[in-house]
Amino acid sequence: MVKYSSDQLDAVFHAMADPTRRAMLHSLAEQPRTVGDLAAPFDISLAAASKHIKVLEKAGLVRRSVQGRTHVCSLDAMPMHAGMEWMRHYEQFWSGRLDALEAALRAEVATEQAPVPPKP
Structure with missing residues (x-):
């Protein structure tokens, strides 16, 4: 297992814990955005x-560059690797x-689908 510092891992999970930030990351996965x-x-x-x-x-999930007065953000997904590992x-x-x-559910379905023997 690749070793990452606790601070790095904490920062990634903290950043991804918020739905607004996750949506921003999703948007940045398509293309850089202002x-x-x-x-x-x-x-x-x-x-x-x-x-x-x-x-x-x-x-470390976003890189920001300045183009004139415009700040452009781009995704750097590499730090997510720490969380995945x-x-x-x-x-x-x-x-x-x-x-x-899964095995228990399959057994239950099989039991429910088994033919019922006729009563004598």
Whole structure:
């Protein structure tokens, strides 16, 4: 397992914990956007949008470049790798349980679909 600092992992999970920031990341996955473009779908000010973007920048998920007076943001998905690696490490704990649940559900469905013997 690749080792990441706790601070890096905390910053990524914190950044992705907010639905507004997740929506911004989704938008940035399509193409780079200005701060105004990122703020537009939400009922928030540019200052509030900028605060969200700063959280994403701190986590390393967003890179901001300045073109004249325009701030353009782009996605850097690489830090999400830390979160994925962390979750993969724990996958062994839920994977077996999900397999057992699937087997139990299949057995229940099979029992419900079994023909009922006629009464004598």
